[in-house]
Amino acid sequence: MRIGVFICHCGSNIAGTVDCAKVADAAKAFPDVVHAEDTMYACSEPGQQGIIDAIHEKNLTGVVVASCTPRMHEPTFRRAVERAGLNKYMFEMANIREHVSWIGKDKELNTNKAIDLVMMAAEKLRHNAPLMAKKFDINKRVLIIGGGVAGIQAALDCAEGGLEVVLVEKTTSIGGKMAKLDKTFPTVDCSCCILGPKMVDVAQHPNITLYAHAEVEEVNGYIGNFEIRIKQKTTYVDWEKCTGCGLCMEKCPSKKSYDHFNNGVGTTTAINIPFPQAIPKKAKIDAEYCRMFTKGKCGVCAKVCPTGAISFEMTDTEVTENVGAIVAATGYDLFDHAKYPEYGAGKYPDVITSIQYERLMSASGPTSGHIKRPSDGKEPKNVVFIQCVGSRDKSVNRPYCSGFCCMYTAKQAILTKDHIPDSRSFVFYMDIRSPGKDYDEFVRRSIEQYDTQYIRGRVSLIYPQGDKMIVRGADTLAGAQVEVEADLVVLAVGAESAAGAPQLAEKLRISYDSYGFYMESHPKLKPVETNTAGVFLAGACQGPKDIPSSVGQGSAAAAKVLSLFSKDQLESDPQIALVNASRCIGCYKCVETCPFGAVKEEQDRFNNPKARVIETICQGCGVCTVTCPQSAIQLQHFTDNQILAEVKALCPSMMVKN
Amino acid sequence: MKGLEELKDKIHEILPDLDLVIGWEQGYDGLHATPLFIKTPEDVDRLIIGPLCVHNLATYLPGLKDKKVGVIVKGCDSRAVIELLQEKLINKDNVVILGLTCDGVINLTKLGRKIGSLGAVDDVKVEGEKLNVVIGDQQHNIAFSEVKQDKCENCIYPNALVFDHFIGEPVDRVENVGAEHQSLSDFEGKSFDQRFAFWKHEMSRCIRCHACRNACPMCVCRDHCVAMTRNPHWLSQENNVAENWMFQMIHVMHLTGRCVECGECERACPMDIPLMLLRRQMNRGVREVFDYEAGIDAQNRPPLLTFKVEEDNISEREW
Known part of the structure; x- marks a missing residue:
C-alpha cells in the first residue's frame, strides 16, 4: 500500500498547539507511508486539490487526513479521494483538533499525541479494503410525531409537496400549546384564529393521515424504510361514529373532571371534547373521572349519544405504518413551580402559571375571557408577574433561558390592561430578552403605553395577607426591598423538555441533552437534522422556541424530507457486518444479540448451520462481532484486524518479554 | 458417588435406543480414571464411579450432536449440560442424562x-x-x-440439576450456599503490584498447549478458535507473557455468563496455572451485574447472549 498523510493546521485551530510539520515528519517513517505533508486548510478547495494531486503524482492507494472530527469533514475528504479515483473507504481520518489541540495546551505533549493518532489511522488504513455501497428503494412517506404548530407546519409542507404524511398526536386534538394561547406577541392577534385554519387544513388534506390520542410505541428499520408501531389509545368513543355534537358533554353528570386543556383552570366533564376548535372534534372519556369506571354505573352518555358511539369495552389498538423519514415535533412542557417553596409551592390559588392566565384571558376559556382570580372569582386590580420561574436557575437544574417568557409576559401585561383598564401590572424580571423582529418595541410599548411597572430583581417570598398576596422582592436598580400587594400573581414558568422525551429519543435512536431536549446534528449548520439518518427535528423538542421559530423549523424539516425524497433510491452504508461462512460454527449467538434482527439462521449446501447478515437491515452497530467467539462475523471497515492494528499502534506491548 | 449397580442396570435398559453412553472406566493405573464410551452391553462392566471420575463428560456432547447419546453427570457436570441446552448447542431429544450425586472428586x-x-x-x-x-x-x-478439588470445597450442587434418570439419593450442601471461594479473598488481599506480579509469573509459565480450551465444555468453536486463526489475527504464535495473557483473557471473556465453574480448565492444565481464579472473579462480576448464574435453568438466557436496551442493574439513564 502507498499511503499519503496530510496534517491540517486548521488555521491556528490545530497549528496553535500542535507542531504540524513535526507530525508530518514523523508520519514519513510509518510503514507504507510514501508521502506526508502539512497543509493550512485541508478541507479548502486548494487543500483538497493538494490531496488529489498527491494521489496522482505519488500513486497513492490510501490517504490519512489528520484534522477535525470526522463528523465535520469525513464526507468531504471521502469525496475528494473518490474524485482522484480511489475507493472512498481507502481513507482514514485522525481527529487532532477536538481530541488534541482544543483540549490541551502543552505543544510537545499535543504533538506526541497527534503523532500517535496519525499512526493509529495509518495502521488501520493498511488493513482497509475497498467497500461498495448498494442501492435501495425509499418509501416516500413521512411520520411526524407531535401535532403542535411545528408538527402541523411540517405536515402541511410535506403534504403540499406531494408526500403521504402520518401525523401522530398524543392528546385528542392537534394544536399543541399554541391552541391554548389567547393572543400572540408581538402582533396581539388571536392565537386560535391564526392556528385554526392550519388545523382544519390538516384534517382536510388528502395526503395526511392523523392519529390523535396515539403514541409511537416502537421504531424499527432505517432511513428510507422505517416501520412504526403506533398505539391508538382507547377513547371509549367510536370516532367513526362520533360527530362532535357535544350532547354527551351537556349530560355527563361527572362535572368535576380535571380540565387538561385549561391546565386545571375550571373543571370539565368526564367525557369531553377539549375545545371548540379541536381537530379532530371527537369526544373522549376520561376513565379516571367517569362514573361508569369509578362507580360501575352511569352510562348517561351512551344513552344520549345520537349515533351510539360510546363503547365502554373499547381497548387500545395498534397500527403499523411504514415510512421513509421521521420528524420529531414533540414540543415542550412547562416547569412545575411547586419546586419553589418561596412562591407557595403551588398552595396558593391566586398564584397561577402563565399558561393558566392565558386560559383565563381566552374567550374560549372557562371564564369566557373575563379575568377572574381562582380563589373568589373577583377581578384582580393589581397583577404581579414574576419572570424566570424555572429558567436561568441552577438550583432547580434549569440554568438555560427559556427564551419566550419575557415576550409573553409583556403581552400578558398589555392584555391585562386591555381587559381591566383600571388595573396595574408589575413585572419582576432579571433581564429583558427581546431579540426578535419588533420584539423590543413590543416590550417598550408594554412599559410606556400600558404603564407596566418593571422591577429588576428576584422575588424572595410570596405570602397571603387577608385576600391579597404580598410579593416581597428586591428592586436592584433602586437598591431597595419592595413589597407589592397583589390580587393575582402570575408565574412566568419556563420551558422544559416534554414528558417522555428521552424515552421517545431512545426509540428513535437520537441523542438528547441532560435536560431531555433533542440534539441537532450540528448546532449551527444542521439545526433540524439528527445524528440518525432520516430523523429530523422541528420546534421546541430541540430547545425552547417561540412560534415563528417553531414554524420556521417545521418548514425546514419538511424541506429536508422533501429533498431526501427527491431521489428514488438511497445508497446503503457498506459498513455492516458480514459472516465468514467458512469460520462460522453456527452457534447463532449473533442471532440472539442482534438488536435489529438482521442476522438469519441458514444452512450451507452440506446442511451445516451458518449465520447470514441481511445487508439492508444491518445497522453496523457491531454487537454481533463482539458476541461471536471465533470472530467469524466482522464489521466491515471496523474489523478485528483493523481495531487490533490501531490498538497495537497505540500500545506497544507493556509486558516484559520473557 | 453411589449406585454403580443401579446405574449399570439403567444403562443396560437404555443402551438399545442409543448410539453410545459416556461414562468412566479405570485408566492405566490405580489412580487415573478415563472416559468410557459404552457401545455394547459388555462395555458396561468396565464402568466405574467414584472420586477418581473427575472428567466433565458433557464436554463431548457438542461433538456428538448428531448421535443419540447417554451421558453420566455429576452435579457440576450437569450445569454444563444445561448451559449447552441454553445455547442450543445440543439437542435435548438426542441426549439421555444419567444424573449422579457426588461427594467430591480428587485433585x-x-x-x-x-x-x-x-x-x-x-x-x-x-x-x-x-x-x-x-x-x-x-x-x-x-x-x-x-x-479434593477446589470446586468441591464450597460445592452447592452435589446432585445433577438436570437428568432423565437419577441414580442414588440426593444429598444436601446448603451450608455452602452464598460462600465465595477462599482463593478470591486471598487474592484480593494482595496489593496491585503483588497481583500483577502474580499473574505475570503464572502467565510466563503458560505453554499455550490449549489443554484448558480443549477440556472446557463451553469452548465449542473447535477448529475455528480465534487463538489459532491468522485472520483475524488476535494472537501470534510467539510464546510470551503478553500473548499468553491475551489468550487466557480471551478464554475468560468468551466464558462470561457461560462458565459453570466445572474446573476442567484448571484440572487439564499441565502447568497447574490457577485458571479458576480468573473465572471465579468473572463469575462474581456476572452475579453482581446481572444477578445471574450460568447453567442452572435451561430456560434462562445467558446475559451476554441477548440484547436489552436497558439492563436492570446498570443505570445508564435517570429514568
Whole structure:
C-alpha cells in the first residue's frame, strides 16, 4: 500500500498547539507511508486539490487526513479521494483538533499525541479494503410525531409537496400549546384564529393521515424504510361514529373532571371534547373521572349519544405504518413551580402559571375571557408577574433561558390592561430578552403605553395577607426591598423538555441533552437534522422556541424530507457486518444479540448451520462481532484486524518479554 | 458417588435406543480414571464411579450432536449440560442424562504433594472420610477433604440439576450456599503490584498447549478458535507473557455468563496455572451485574447472549 498523510493546521485551530510539520515528519517513517505533508486548510478547495494531486503524482492507494472530527469533514475528504479515483473507504481520518489541540495546551505533549493518532489511522488504513455501497428503494412517506404548530407546519409542507404524511398526536386534538394561547406577541392577534385554519387544513388534506390520542410505541428499520408501531389509545368513543355534537358533554353528570386543556383552570366533564376548535372534534372519556369506571354505573352518555358511539369495552389498538423519514415535533412542557417553596409551592390559588392566565384571558376559556382570580372569582386590580420561574436557575437544574417568557409576559401585561383598564401590572424580571423582529418595541410599548411597572430583581417570598398576596422582592436598580400587594400573581414558568422525551429519543435512536431536549446534528449548520439518518427535528423538542421559530423549523424539516425524497433510491452504508461462512460454527449467538434482527439462521449446501447478515437491515452497530467467539462475523471497515492494528499502534506491548 | 449397580442396570435398559453412553472406566493405573464410551452391553462392566471420575463428560456432547447419546453427570457436570441446552448447542431429544450425586472428586496435584510421586499407584479406596492409597506394599491414609478439588470445597450442587434418570439419593450442601471461594479473598488481599506480579509469573509459565480450551465444555468453536486463526489475527504464535495473557483473557471473556465453574480448565492444565481464579472473579462480576448464574435453568438466557436496551442493574439513564 502507498499511503499519503496530510496534517491540517486548521488555521491556528490545530497549528496553535500542535507542531504540524513535526507530525508530518514523523508520519514519513510509518510503514507504507510514501508521502506526508502539512497543509493550512485541508478541507479548502486548494487543500483538497493538494490531496488529489498527491494521489496522482505519488500513486497513492490510501490517504490519512489528520484534522477535525470526522463528523465535520469525513464526507468531504471521502469525496475528494473518490474524485482522484480511489475507493472512498481507502481513507482514514485522525481527529487532532477536538481530541488534541482544543483540549490541551502543552505543544510537545499535543504533538506526541497527534503523532500517535496519525499512526493509529495509518495502521488501520493498511488493513482497509475497498467497500461498495448498494442501492435501495425509499418509501416516500413521512411520520411526524407531535401535532403542535411545528408538527402541523411540517405536515402541511410535506403534504403540499406531494408526500403521504402520518401525523401522530398524543392528546385528542392537534394544536399543541399554541391552541391554548389567547393572543400572540408581538402582533396581539388571536392565537386560535391564526392556528385554526392550519388545523382544519390538516384534517382536510388528502395526503395526511392523523392519529390523535396515539403514541409511537416502537421504531424499527432505517432511513428510507422505517416501520412504526403506533398505539391508538382507547377513547371509549367510536370516532367513526362520533360527530362532535357535544350532547354527551351537556349530560355527563361527572362535572368535576380535571380540565387538561385549561391546565386545571375550571373543571370539565368526564367525557369531553377539549375545545371548540379541536381537530379532530371527537369526544373522549376520561376513565379516571367517569362514573361508569369509578362507580360501575352511569352510562348517561351512551344513552344520549345520537349515533351510539360510546363503547365502554373499547381497548387500545395498534397500527403499523411504514415510512421513509421521521420528524420529531414533540414540543415542550412547562416547569412545575411547586419546586419553589418561596412562591407557595403551588398552595396558593391566586398564584397561577402563565399558561393558566392565558386560559383565563381566552374567550374560549372557562371564564369566557373575563379575568377572574381562582380563589373568589373577583377581578384582580393589581397583577404581579414574576419572570424566570424555572429558567436561568441552577438550583432547580434549569440554568438555560427559556427564551419566550419575557415576550409573553409583556403581552400578558398589555392584555391585562386591555381587559381591566383600571388595573396595574408589575413585572419582576432579571433581564429583558427581546431579540426578535419588533420584539423590543413590543416590550417598550408594554412599559410606556400600558404603564407596566418593571422591577429588576428576584422575588424572595410570596405570602397571603387577608385576600391579597404580598410579593416581597428586591428592586436592584433602586437598591431597595419592595413589597407589592397583589390580587393575582402570575408565574412566568419556563420551558422544559416534554414528558417522555428521552424515552421517545431512545426509540428513535437520537441523542438528547441532560435536560431531555433533542440534539441537532450540528448546532449551527444542521439545526433540524439528527445524528440518525432520516430523523429530523422541528420546534421546541430541540430547545425552547417561540412560534415563528417553531414554524420556521417545521418548514425546514419538511424541506429536508422533501429533498431526501427527491431521489428514488438511497445508497446503503457498506459498513455492516458480514459472516465468514467458512469460520462460522453456527452457534447463532449473533442471532440472539442482534438488536435489529438482521442476522438469519441458514444452512450451507452440506446442511451445516451458518449465520447470514441481511445487508439492508444491518445497522453496523457491531454487537454481533463482539458476541461471536471465533470472530467469524466482522464489521466491515471496523474489523478485528483493523481495531487490533490501531490498538497495537497505540500500545506497544507493556509486558516484559520473557 | 453411589449406585454403580443401579446405574449399570439403567444403562443396560437404555443402551438399545442409543448410539453410545459416556461414562468412566479405570485408566492405566490405580489412580487415573478415563472416559468410557459404552457401545455394547459388555462395555458396561468396565464402568466405574467414584472420586477418581473427575472428567466433565458433557464436554463431548457438542461433538456428538448428531448421535443419540447417554451421558453420566455429576452435579457440576450437569450445569454444563444445561448451559449447552441454553445455547442450543445440543439437542435435548438426542441426549439421555444419567444424573449422579457426588461427594467430591480428587485433585491429583494435591495428592501428589501428599505422597510424593504419583507414578506407581496401584489402588485408591475411599473409606468414609479417608482415602487409602496403595503403592506397592505402602499404604497412605489421607483425609479426603485435603485432596479434593477446589470446586468441591464450597460445592452447592452435589446432585445433577438436570437428568432423565437419577441414580442414588440426593444429598444436601446448603451450608455452602452464598460462600465465595477462599482463593478470591486471598487474592484480593494482595496489593496491585503483588497481583500483577502474580499473574505475570503464572502467565510466563503458560505453554499455550490449549489443554484448558480443549477440556472446557463451553469452548465449542473447535477448529475455528480465534487463538489459532491468522485472520483475524488476535494472537501470534510467539510464546510470551503478553500473548499468553491475551489468550487466557480471551478464554475468560468468551466464558462470561457461560462458565459453570466445572474446573476442567484448571484440572487439564499441565502447568497447574490457577485458571479458576480468573473465572471465579468473572463469575462474581456476572452475579453482581446481572444477578445471574450460568447453567442452572435451561430456560434462562445467558446475559451476554441477548440484547436489552436497558439492563436492570446498570443505570445508564435517570429514568
